[in-house]
Amino acid sequence: MLKATLVLLLSFASSSVQAQTGTGAGPATPSPSQRIVLVTGSTDGLGREVASRLAAQGAHVIVHGRNVERGRAVVDQVTAGGKGSARFYQADFSSLADVRRLAADIRRDYGRLDLLINNAGIITQERRVSADGVEMQFAVNYLAGVQLTYALLPLLENGRSPRIINVSSISASPIDFADVMLERDYSPSRAYGQSKLAQVMFTIDLAEELKGRGIVVHALHPAGYMDTTMVRSAGGTPRTTVAEGAEAVLHVVATGAPSGRYFVGKEIGTPHPQAADAEARRQLRALSRRLIGM
């Protein structure tokens, strides 16, 4: 059953080592020439690979996740090459208060942010709700990224060629605005799919909102069925590698495409038609702002 669900979800697509947790860490010290990047959900899977590759290019990577041990290990790993630097911050995206605290800690410790990759994600088989009463996949995969992005916009505005990348998925379910929290008809694929489509809709809106402010935003489906904890824990058989997904992410990081695009791998793709529906995006924007208290 788990395996069948996962197939449905994912097979449509084909230094200075600083390992403190965020609270009380104090000012960070990336060198003036270093690109400062935040990769959410970089204690594992795709995020860890992307963090490692960016550090290998010389970046200062803000590593994020819930698991402190894995966070410290990633800091050690990504800085082992001696080119980049990294620091770990712990925050649980199933709590908007934790996302707010993470953003405040990063604003306290850094003067700028050049790249934000909203990558943290989950698939949950049973319906669960976040600390704020929001359906869990909508909360972790989408809403936390929205709140974090808005809270970090002042740092991004200070950044060099700043950009935001939303790691979405080709798995998409249209949002039913009469039951966004899926209280009536929950399924893991609906929950995951609507959270991933919401990220694409957010990307399109945010690109419009940030026009003229110098911040580029894109969304992408990295690769289908990568060999990650998300896939394996749901009983899936990996078909692609995190290396393939990371190459797609880094392609989108470097692309010269106009802001607000959705990529499938390295190619510009066409998202689910609901993403093009301005009224649906307006409803999503209004709901999201209400939920995060904007």
Ligand SMILES: NC(=O)c1ccc[n+]([C@@H]2O[C@H](COP(=O)([O-])OP(=O)(O)OC[C@H]3O[C@@H](n4cnc5c(N)ncnc54)[C@H](OP(=O)(O)O)[C@@H]3O)[C@@H](O)[C@H]2O)c1
């Ligand atoms: N795997 C695929 O084939 C595939 C396909 C398309 C799109 N994607 C997308 O790619 C992204 C990465 O997926 P992955 O396969 O690399 O997953 P993964 O290996 O399971 O890694 C997920 C990451 O998210 C973090 N995370 C999970 N729940 C969190 C929470 N409540 N608060 C904070 N961080 C949390 C995890 O860190 P902690 O455990 O330390 O909290 C981990 O670092 C996701 O957005 C996913 O939807 C994946």
